[in-house]
Amino acid sequence: MVDLADLTTIEQPNWCPGCGNFPIWHALKSAIIELGIDPFNVTIFSGIGCSSKMPHWINTYGFHTIHGRPLPVATGARLANTDLTVVAVGGDGDGYGIGIGHFIHAMRRNLNITYLVTNNQVYGLTTGQTSPTSDRGFSSKSTPTGVIEVPINPIALAIASNATYISRGFSKELNHLTQLIVDGIRHEGFALIDVLQPCVTFNRKNTYKWFSERIYKLEDTNHDITSKQAAFQKSLEWNNHIPIGIFYEETRPTYENELPQIAETPLAKQEIQDIDITSVMAEFF
Amino acid sequence: MEQEGISWKIGGEAGYGIMTTGYIFAKTCSRAGLHVFGHTEYPSLIRGGHNTYQVTAMVSEVFSHVKHVDLLVALNEETIDLHIEELALRGGIIHDEDNTVLSNEKKNRDDIRLYSIPLRQLAEESGGRRIMTNSVAIGASAALVGLNFEMLSNVIGDVYHGKAKEVVEGNIKAAQRGYSYMRKQGMGKEFGPRIPKTLRKRRMLLTGNHAVGLGAIKAGCKFYSAYPMTPASSILHFMASQERRFNLVVKHAEDEIASINMAIGASFAGVRAMTATSGGGFSLMSEGLGLAAMTETPLVIVVSQRPGPSTGLPTRTEQGDLRFVLNASQGDFPRFVIAPGDVVDCFYRTIEAFNLSEKYQCPAILLLDKYLSESHKTTEQFEVSKIVIDRGLMIDDETLEEDKEFKRYKITATGISPRTIPSQKKGRFTATGNEHDETGYVSEDKAIRTKMMNKRYRKFRHARKEIPEPTLLGPKNAEVTMIGWGSTKGPIREAMRLLKREGIDANLLQIVYLSPFPKNSVARILETAERVVVIENNKTAQLARLIMEETGIEVKEKMLKYDGRQFFPIDICRYVKEASRIG
Numbered sequence: 001m002v003d004l005a006d007l008t009t010i011e012q013p014n015w016c017p018g019c020g021n022f023p024i025w026h027a028l029k030s031a032i033i034e035l036g037i038d039p040f041n042v043t044i045f046s047g048i049g050c051s052s053k054m055p056h057w058i059n060t061y062g063f064h065t066i067h068g069r070p071l072p073v074a075t076g077a078r079l080a081n082t083d084l085t086v087v088a089v090g091g092d093g094d095g096y097g098i099g100i101g102h103f104i105h106a107m108r109r110n111l112n113i114t115y116l117v118t119n120n121q122v123y124g125l126t127t128g129q130t131s132p133t134s135d136r137g138f139s140s141k142s143t144p145t146g147v148i149e150v151p152i153n154p155i156a157l158a159i160a161s162n163a164t165y166i167s168r169g170f171s172k173e174l175n176h177l178t179q180l181i182v183d184g185i186r187h188e189g190f191a192l193i194d195v196l197q198p199c200v201t202f203n204r205k206n207t208y209k210w211f212s213e214r215i216y217k218l219e220d221t222n223h224d225i226t227s228k229q230a231a232f233q234k235s236l237e238w239n240n241h242i243p244i245g246i247f248y249e250e251t252r253p254t255y256e257n258e259l260p261q262i263a264e265t266p267l268a269k270q271e272i273q274d275i276d277i278t279s280v281m282a283e284f285f
Numbered sequence: 286m287e288q289e290g291i292s293w294k295i296g297g298e299a300g301y302g303i304m305t306t307g308y309i310f311a312k313t314c315s316r317a318g319l320h321v322f323g324h325t326e327y328p329s330l331i332r333g334g335h336n337t338y339q340v341t342a343m344v345s346e347v348f349s350h351v352k353h354v355d356l357l358v359a360l361n362e363e364t365i366d367l368h369i370e371e372l373a374l375r376g377g378i379i380h381d382e383d384n385t386v387l388s389n390e391k392k393n394r395d396d397i398r399l400y401s402i403p404l405r406q407l408a409e410e411s412g413g414r415r416i417m418t419n420s421v422a423i424g425a426s427a428a429l430v431g432l433n434f435e436m437l438s439n440v441i442g443d444v445y446h447g448k449a450k451e452v453v454e455g456n457i458k459a460a461q462r463g464y465s466y467m468r469k470q471g472m473g474k475e476f477g478p479r480i481p482k483t484l485r486k487r488r489m490l491l492t493g494n495h496a497v498g499l500g501a502i503k504a505g506c507k508f509y510s511a512y513p514m515t516p517a518s519s520i521l522h523f524m525a526s527q528e529r530r531f532n533l534v535v536k537h538a539e540d541e542i543a544s545i546n547m548a549i550g551a552s553f554a555g556v557r558a559m560t561a562t563s564g565g566g567f568s569l570m571s572e573g574l575g576l577a578a579m580t581e582t583p584l585v586i587v588v589s590q591r592p593g594p595s596t597g598l599p600t601r602t603e604q605g606d607l608r609f610v611l612n613a614s615q616g617d618f619p620r621f622v623i624a625p626g627d628v629v630d631c632f633y634r635t636i637e638a639f640n641l642s643e644k645y646q647c648p649a650i651l652l653l654d655k656y657l658s659e660s661h662k663t664t665e666q667f668e669v670s671k672i673v674i675d676r677g678l679m680i681d682d683e684t685l686e687e688d689k690e691f692k693r694y695k696i697t698a699t700g701i702s703p704r705t706i707p708s709q710k711k712g713r714f715t716a717t718g719n720e721h722d723e724t725g726y727v728s729e730d731k732a733i734r735t736k737m738m739n740k741r742y743r744k745f746r747h748a749r750k751e752i753p754e755p756t757l758l759g760p761k762n763a764e765v766t767m768i769g770w771g772s773t774k775g776p777i778r779e780a781m782r783l784l785k786r787e788g789i790d791a792n793l794l795q796i797v798y799l800s801p802f803p804k805n806s807v808a809r810i811l812e813t814a815e816r817v818v819v820i821e822n823n824k825t826a827q828l829a830r831l832i833m834e835e836t837g838i839e840v841k842e843k844m845l846k847y848d849g850r851q852f853f854p855i856d857i858c859r860y861v862k863e864a865s866r867i868g
Contacts, residue, residue, distance in 0.1 A: 010690060011726050043707045045550070048718075055715045056726055061707035062715030063553055064727075065546065066576050072543040076550025076558065077707065079534045080508055084554065084707055105539040261532040268555040268706065270532060272505025273674050280499065280527060281666055284489035285316075 006039050007032060009059045020171035020197030020208075021051050024118055027174055028087070029058055031181035042085045045074040047094035050125050051118035051197070054089050068099030071106045071115065078111050081268040082256050085185060086112065092119040096132040096152045107163035107190055111255045114184040114191045117154065120199035121206050128202030138205065155235035155247055158192045159228055165191035166231065166248045170215055171198065172208055173244065183246065189254050196244070211242065218245030225249050290319060290343030291430055291478040292351050295422065296368060297360030300332040305444065306419040307338020308661065311490060313423075313432055313440045314342035315663050318484025322775070323661030324350035326850075329515070329599040335363055344481060348627070349775030350660070352853040355478045356429065358422045359385060360404070372397055377476050379425055381405055381418070400429070400472055407462040417459040424463025429473040431480050434464050489664055493657035493772075496628040497587055498523035499667065500635025501559050502531050505674055506585070508551035508558040510536040510544045515599050516655035517561040517589040541566035545573035545586065552582050553716065555679075555706030557639055561587035564606045565596065567613065574648055575614035580716040581646035581694065581702070581741070583677075585638045590654040592849045601849030602655035604771055604822040607831070610650050611800055617738070619745040621649035622800035626774030628662045630797065636672055644677035645701060645744045652799070654822070656851045657772035678703045685711040692723040696736055700743030745801050752798045754806045759792030765861055766814040768794045768840065770828050772851065773820055779854030784861060791861060796828065808836040818842040818864070820857060 007029045015021045032042060042060035046052035048067035055062025065073045070088040078086045095103050095117045106113065122140065123129040129142035133154070137146040158166045165187040169177035177195065184191030196215075198208050223245075224230045231248035256262065293310060297303050304325050311323035319342040328334040339354070341347050353373040359365045362385040365378060372378070374396055380387075381404040392399065402425050408417040420441065427437045438457045445453045467473060491499075498520050501509070509524040511517065525535045534551075538544040541562050548558040562570060567588045577584040588610055592603035610622055621641050625631040635651060642649040680703035685691065693714035695702040702723075705712025719727040720734050728734070757766070759781050769777050777793050784791045794810055796803070811817055811832070819829040819840045824847040829840045844860050846852055 010724075038710075040710050040713055041708055043554070044715075053727070056717070059713055061713050063550070063580070064715060064717035064719065065549075066572055066718050069542065069546045069573070069576075072538070072546035073550035073553070075536075075543075076508065076510065076547035076552070077554040078550075079536065079547070080551035080554035080556040080558070081706075081708060101539055102543055105543070259534060261529055262534065265532075267507040267532075267534060267551070268708070270507060272507065272557065275503055275505060275531065277499055277503050277667075277669065280502070280530070281489060284491045284495065285487050285666075 002033055002036060002039055004029065004033065007059050009057050011056060013053070013057045015050060016201050018200040019050070020120060020199065021054065021118055023171045023174045023177065024051065024116065024195055024197060025054055025057065027177040027181055028054070028116065030178045031185060032060070034178065034182050035185055037085050041083065042087065043077055045070040045077070045086070045088045047090035047099060048125070049091035049094050049123070051089055051091045052094060068094050068097070069102065070094070071099060071102040071113070074113050075106065075109070075111055078113055079256065079267065081266045082262060083266055086114070087185070088113055088115045090117060091124070092117060092121060092133045093123045093131045096154055100132070100152070104157070104161045107158055107161035107192070109255050110164055110189045110252055112189060114181065114193070116181070116193050116195060118195050118197040119154070120197045120203055122199050122203040124199050124202055135205065153235060154192070154194045156232060159232050159235060159248060163192050164189035164250050164252050167193050167246045168244045169193055169195045170211055170244050171195060172212065176217065176244065180246070187249065189252060214240060214242040215244055216241060218243045218247065289481060290341070290347070291355050291480065292339065292341045292353055292373070293356045293358070293426060293430070294337055294339040294354045294368060294371070295358040295360065295419070296335065296337040296364030297419070299327060299330060299334040299336045301360060301416060302419050303336035303338050306423055307340060309440050309444050310423050310426060311340045311342070311661050312444065313427065313437045314340060314480065315488055315490040316436050316440060317432055317480055318486045319343060319480065320346045320488070321490055321661065321663045322347045322350055323490070325659060327600050335367065342480065344484070348778040349854055350851070351779065352855045356426060358426060360418060360422065362386065365391070369397070375477055377429065377473070379422055379429070398476060400425070402463065402466060404463070407466060408459050411458040411462045412455060417455055420456040420459035421463035424460035425467045427460070428464045428467035429476050430478060431482065434461070489666055490661050491628055491664070492519065492659055492661050493625065493628050493631045493653055494519040494589070494659065495523055496631035497635045497651065497653070498527070500632040501585070501639070502527060502533070503669060503672060504557060504636040504639035506557045506559045506639065507532070508534050508548060508556045509560070510538045510547040510558070511561050512538055512541045512544050512566060514563045514566045516591055516658040517563050517587060519659065520561045520587060541569040542573065545570040546576070548584055549573060549577050549582050552584050553580070557643070559585040559587065561589065563589050563591050564593050564609065567606070567610065571614045574620070575616060575618065576718045577648045578614070578618035578620065578741070579718050582716065583642040583646055584648045585635070585642055585651065586648060587651045587653065589658040590652065592847070598849040600655065602772070602822065602851050603847060603849060604654055604773070604827070605824070605847070607652065607770070607799065607827040610652055611831070619647050619742055620800055621647060621748070622652060623649065624652040624771040624797055624799055625657065626771055626795050626797065627657070628664050631657065632667050634797065640673070640675040641748065644675055645748050646677065646704065647744060652771060654772050677701065680705060680712065682709055682711045690724050693725050694721060694723045694737065696723060696740050699747050700740045749801045752801060752803060755794060755796050755798070755803050757792045757794055757810065760790050761792070763790040763792040763815065765789065765791045765816045765818060766794055766810070767791060767861070768796065768817060768819045768828065769821070770796045770799060773822055776852040776854045776857060777820060780857035780861070783854055783858040787858070787862060789862065799831065802831065802835045804835040807832060808838060811836065811838050811840070816842070818844055818861065820844045820852065822846055822851065
């Protein structure tokens with residue numbers, strides 16, 4: 001059995017006190033414990049940003065990659081070893097800004113990867129510039145007169161991109177978030193968990209208080225998670241009422257399940273010492 | 286024709302199967318026991334535009350294409366206009382009077398033999414469509430040069446294998462019509478170049494890209510991710526075609542950034558992984574290259590060059606990216622840069638790239654160009670019995686004493702640290718593109734930074750010892766030493782043969798390993814050489830500048846070409862001769 005001590009690292013997080021990343025970090029560890037997955041079979045991939053430091057502080061395998069690229073790196077690892085539980089973590093700038101192309105392709109590809117986007121609507125590590133999810137009018141160092149663009153709607157984008165598990169959590173709702181991550185990892189296919197994560201240092205608008213006044217749980221309503229139409233309707237709610245929970249889930253064959261070449265043995269466990277290429281050389285004669 | 290054999294070229298509008306037809310002719314010559322070099326040139330479009338495929342088939346080994354043509358198959362008039370001056374004395378042209386109007390001046394040239402054949406009519410009569418005109422033309426060519434029809438027909442069957450029965454049979458029938466027409470009309474008795482019938486030796490006929498793909502599969506590459514880009518795309522096609530046979534995963538990724546990062550992820554998870562692209566795609570891969578270097582994740586990247594900057598000349602050839610691949614990505618880090626010169630090199634160096642990359646946990650770049658990637662050459666079957674797969678310092682759970690705080694980036698005497706892969710019970714760690722300490726934690730400590738930089742570079746001190754020294758091809762003592770890298774090896778070797786015939790002894794210093802650079806041996810050779818000429822397919826003599834940087838020796842004499850085309854052996858020969866006279 002895996003316990004918290006197994007997942008604890010020598011170094012501790014260096015996020016700002018009160019950072020919305022702390023509960024996400026706890027929730028991810030709790031989810032691994034609840035699922036009982038051996039930590040050596042888990043690999044956490046991240047990009048660049050405050051939240052992307054997370055793999056260093058959970059004692060599994062980890063790969064803190066480059067800005068916007070955790071999903072391609074995770075994709076390669078997942079295809080290389082389908083015995084691994086693959087989790088990707090990154091911020092809104094990482095996933096919905098520089099990495100948005102990979103995000104869309106990962107969703108249509110439907111590999112068994114759980115993707116946590118710690119969405120604080122601001123670039124924290126580079127000292128508070130506007131992000132792709134900043135609300136229109138949000139003023140920051142890079143947009144002193146306010147953002148002119150409307151924000152990315154990650155939930156609606158995920159629905160349109162045929163993601164098979166789409167949910168939203170909130171940092172302050174630790175147990176709820178843990179359950180979403182457990183569901184996401186259990187889900188056979190790509191799972192998006194967009195996490196509302198207040199940045200206590202640079203985002204003075206979308207605060208814990210701001211969210212707490214607006215948030216409600218989808219499971220407390222009669223929302224049908226098998227309906228794309230209903231999910232899309234819900235994805236449009238923002239300003240006054242903000243739904244959290246599972247928007248949509250479906251079963252679709254995963255990418256890796258369509259590959260007979262790894263059905264029996266993952267690539268990483270295939271023998272490569274004496275590969276016989278005689279038959280293919282013969283075709284060149 | 287001074288050697289026994291033939292130089293044959295087919296030209297026509299893109300979309301009329303010029304490349305397939307050329308390949309069929311090349312393969313037939315190969316099956317007839319000849320050494321073959323097949324060279325295709327085409328513009329960046331799918332229909333229209335001028336395509337050619339040239340087959341140089343000789344009794345002795347042939348290393349490159351040549352400038353002259355013995356037999357030109359002109360599927361349109363433009364082909365005659367563009368290539369008539371390439372014809373050797375008493376060379377022939379096969380054409381169809383239906384689509385080529387020849388001036389009386391051309392018709393009356395006594396140095397050219399015209400074979401007017403109703404190609405299109407024969408194609409249609411044989412039940413085929415106009416598109417099978419090319420098959421009629423190879424049939425006629427085969428008859429003219431004395432190739433066995435059965436052999437040709439078997440090759441057509443093999444090349445079109447898997448296509449609809451009408452396609453296979455239609456093309457064979459069309460070729461038969463061309464062959465018989467030539468025979469019946471009694472044409473071509475006076476045509477000189479003939480293919481000897483007595484040769485029985487069979488060889489493989491393949492491109493540099495095929496050889497890289499074969500090498501990768503033999504090396505145990507199990508994961509290949511790429512985005513299509515000429516001239517690297519045929520590696521993707523080849524690997525994809527072998528996916529099920531060898532249990533590979535081949536991923537056509539959304540872009541080159543994804544390609545390299547997927548390969549890094551697969552390698553991190555313990556699988557030999559490769560990606561390939563050309564300069565434009567490699568620009569996008571640069572950041573990933575640095576990630577592989579910083580995390581010490583093995584990775585093989587093939588860069589097949591085409592002329593830049595930007596989109597440049599997408600389907601032509603150049604060696605303009607040497608300095609780029611040597612320096613790509615921010616910061617200082619060691620990388621292997623290996624430039625194979627021919628298909629044999631492509632196979633063995635690819636395997637070596639995988640071994641070096643895993644042993645030293647560094648990225649390895651194989652640098653090709655369009656000419657090497659896409660030209661066909663005959664070669665003996667690759668000798669695979671002595672191939673070694675060296676995965677380097679992969680440490681297993683039994684050897685690992687402690688799990689907590691596994692030092693993935695342990696400072697060692699060689700700079701190489703023992704490596705674990707995810708799913709190993711012991712040895713958990715987090716890799717990072719940030720500078721880090723021995724366990725992999727992010728660190729900006731100045732002492733750690735210096736130690737880590739030194740550790741990464743120390744690996745190269747050891748790698749240098751096992752990198753093969755560059756060799757001199759040709760006589761040890763020569764009047765002129767030509768220096769080259771990559772695909773110019775072929776034309777330079779042909780030029781050596783021509784120079785020899787002129788009484789000039791020349792040799793070639795072929796530099797295969799460009800990083801780490803074999804500076805001592807290169808300096809030694811240069812210091813004792815009588816006359817040195819660097820020959821490069823680029824504008825700024827990138828190798829000459831590298832030699833200067835590494836050895837302090839300036840190679841003053843440079844033969845450079847940057848029109849998007851490979852050197853012709855005859856031009857190298859002339860340059861060396863002319864300059865000799867001036868010198």
